Amino acid sequence: YFLGRRQGVLAAVVAVLMVTIYAVLNPGVFAPSMADTPELSLFLWGAFTILTAFVVGTLYDMKTTAVSDLKQAYEGILEILAKFIDAVDKYTNDHSVRVADLAAKIALVLNLPNEEIExxxxxxxxxDxxxxxxSLEVLRKASSLNDEEWAHVKTHTKKGRQLLSPVGGLLRDVVPLVECHHENFDGSGYQGMAGEDIPLGARIxxxxxxxxxxxxxxPYRTGRTPVEAMSEVERCAGSQxxxxxxxxxxxxxxxxxxxS
Structure with a gap:
């Protein structure tokens, strides 16, 4: 089944040839009821084996194709959704795609399982x-946020959990990471979680x-250079x-x- 149609049929043909050769060399292996027509018995058994391999292999290939098509659709929907999320704030164009790519690379360096990396x-x-x-007015504000506006923005992690939780199984392991991605290692983040209490994926x-x-x-500042940003990340190791x-x-x- 797991060999697929092509490999399955090939394996069945090899098996039939091996049994045929053995039977020719050792005709006594046939039961008395088969002794009169060994060729027919071998033909029927071989045909059945190859046909079974063909049918079962075809079913596996169809399933594999269906799963692949579903995964491609899933990936496409996620990409579209990410672009929609970033479009809410015109200053974060493709931000989610870049974060996803960088986070996956970090997870790969940490030798995490493929499922966890995904x-x-x-x-x-x-x-996000x-x-x-x-509020779009708050997200697109051209100056620094006041305390009330900042508190409003901070609710996006819990709102993210509320939006994704109803999806259930497919995104079950994603929800905690979305909810906790603004937790700081020293406990000074949005919800006060600290250290390894924060999911590893969220820390990444x-x-x-x-x-x-x-x-x-x-709108209210120019972005730092990659070197400056990297230095800031290093400086905040152990705290944020x-x-x-x-x-x-x-x-x-x-x-x-x-x-590069």
Whole structure:
């Protein structure tokens, strides 16, 4: 089944040939009821084996194609949704895509399982989804936010959880990362979570999100250079950010610098 149609049929043909050769060399292996027509018995058995391999392999290929098509649709929807989220604030164009890419690279350096890396990548795409439920006037304000406006913006993590939770199974492991991506390692974040109580994926997102935010121009400030932003991330290791994640981030940046 798991070989697919082509490999399955090939394996069945090889098996039939091996049994046929053995039967020719050892005709005594046939039961008395088959002794009169061994060729017919072998033909029927071989045909059945190959046909079964063809049918079962075809079913597996169809399932694989369906899963692949579904995954492509899922990826497309996520990309569209990420662009919609970033479009809410014109100053964060493609921010979510960049955060997702950087977070996935950090997770890869940390040797996390593929499934966890994918959850982190998806969380990066959706981490700001709660902002679609915020005031556009506040999000697009051309000056620094006052305390009331800042408190309003901080609600986007909980709003993100509320928006994603009803989706259920598919995004079950993504919700906590979206909700906690503004928690600080020392407990000074939005909800006061600290250290390893914060999901690892959220600690990774925190670094990726902060770095990309720092290098992005805002209405009230010019973005920092990549070197300046990286220095700030390093400075905040142990306070705002998980030191282990920061080291992985530095590895990613070093590799990117060597390739450019």
């Amino acid at each position: 959850n982190i990548r998806v969380s990066g795409l959706l981490h 989804i709660g902002k679609v439920d915020l 997102l925190a670094v990726a999100d902060a770095y990309d935010s720092m290098i992005t121009d805002r 950010f998980d030191p282990v994640v920061v080291e992985a981030f530095k590895t990613v940046m070093k590799v990117q610098a060597e390739r």
